Amino acid sequence: MSMSVSMPTGGVQVGSYDTYPQAQAAVDHLSDEKFPVENVTIIGSDLRMIETVTGRLTWGRAIGAGAVGGAWWGLFVGLLLGIFAPSGTSWISSVLTGLLIGVLFGALFGAMGYAATRGQRDFTSTSKITASRYDVMCDPSRAEEARTILARWSLRSQ
Incomplete structure (x- = not known):
């Protein structure tokens, strides 16, 4: 029976940061120092989804949002069909139609979608996934070099 120690995904940790922009800046600094960043991975840990409620969803808002989305598609199709119009007036007619x-x-379709929910979700929202920590990981063969570069950078940044 063989025993093995598995390496964490992405290699070994060379830095840990509270925000993604900080981790991104660390990798950018490694790149500026000519470090081979293809050996680096940013891993977010302790993920959570944050949903921000932006407003109440009503029949009017559902129909209005559907109409706006449909207007963009209709404009796109009208412009495509207008390319083949024989004259300027038929081009305008194609776009308006x-x-x-x-x-x-x-x-x-906006009304049908709202009716299908039967009042189960009468609000609009946006959501994003964030992590509580972002670890910069590196291939073990280059980890010590990356740690040294990031340590010097950290001292300069303070």
């Missing part, structure tokens, strides 16, 4: 159809279908 695509826009109008897009608004109508977008509003319809």
